[in-house]
Amino acid sequence: MSIALTPTILQDQVPYQTQNQLGAVPQDRLSISYDGDSSNADQTVFTYGDWVSLGPNKGAKKTASTTTVGLLLGVVKYQNSGVIDVSGFTQVKGFYSNIPVLKQGVMWVGSYGTVDLDSTLYLYVDANSAHYGKVRNGSDSGAIDISSIAHILKLNNSDNLVCIDVQIL
Numbered sequence: 001m002s003i004a005l006t007p008t009i010l011q012d013q014v015p016y017q018t019q020n021q022l023g024a025v026p027q028d029r030l031s032i033s034y035d036g037d038s039s040n041a042d043q044t045v046f047t048y049g050d051w052v053s054l055g056p057n058k059g060a061k062k063t064a065s066t067t068t069v070g071l072l073l074g075v076v077k078y079q080n081s082g083v084i085d086v087s088g089f090t091q092v093k094g095f096y097s098n099i100p101v102l103k104q105g106v107m108w109v110g111s112y113g114t115v116d117l118d119s120t121l122y123l124y125v126d127a128n129s130a131h132y133g134k135v136r137n138g139s140d141s142g143a144i145d146i147s148s149i150a151h152i153l154k155l156n157n158s159d160n161l162v163c164i165d166v167q168i169l
Contacts, residue, residue, distance in 0.1 A: 030104050031104075032074075033100050034059055034098075034099050034101055035060065035098065036059050036097045036099060037055025037056065037061040038055075039057055039059075039061065042091075046060065046088055046089045046091070046099050048076055049108070050076045051109075052072075052099065053073055054072075060101065063125040063127075064125060064127065065126040067144065069144055073101050073168070074101040074103040074166060075107055075166060076088075076101060077105075102166055103166065103168045103169075104168065106153060107163070107166060108161050109135055110135070110160060111136060111160050111161060112135070113137060114157055115135070115136065115152060115162050120138060120145065121136075121150050121151070122137075122143040122144060122147075123135050123136075123143060124136065124143045125142065129143075135162060150164045150165065150167070151167075152164055153165050
């Protein structure tokens with residue numbers, strides 16, 4: 001038995017085989033959806049603005065004190081579908097969860113303390129810290145330098161928010 005290359009048209013002027021080729025459909029490089037890592041605890045919740053890292057089983061995991069900047073996948077982005085509006089994305093053991101993660105783009109994230117536009121940006125990755133998951137101006141115990149992947153664009157210190165430009169390749 002052999003399979004012949006027959007240009008069956010599904011859309012005007014686009015052969016069937018071309019539609020199945022990589023690059024035939026535009027790829028959104030700004031964000032990507034990850035499954036929750038199987039090492040996550042049951043009912044792990046990922047909410048808007050959470051920083052996620054690569055887990056041991058190649059899924060999304062909340063940042064931990066051992067997280068390095070090279071393991072950061074990005075920031076969980078808002079979706080207006082209503083799924084994340086209130087409760088976030090809940091990972092249930094045995095089921096996959098599509099967690100939308102911003103890899104390249106602009107987004108508001110939580111901050112701690114006074115942040116300046118020319119700050120060297122650090123991220124708290126220690127879950128035992130009261131400032132876990134927030135960015136800050138300069139180094140501190142339990143924080144890692146993320147200035148190579150994120151830069152501050154706009155400040156809102158009164159609400160402890162900063163608008164950052166995320167560039168994770």
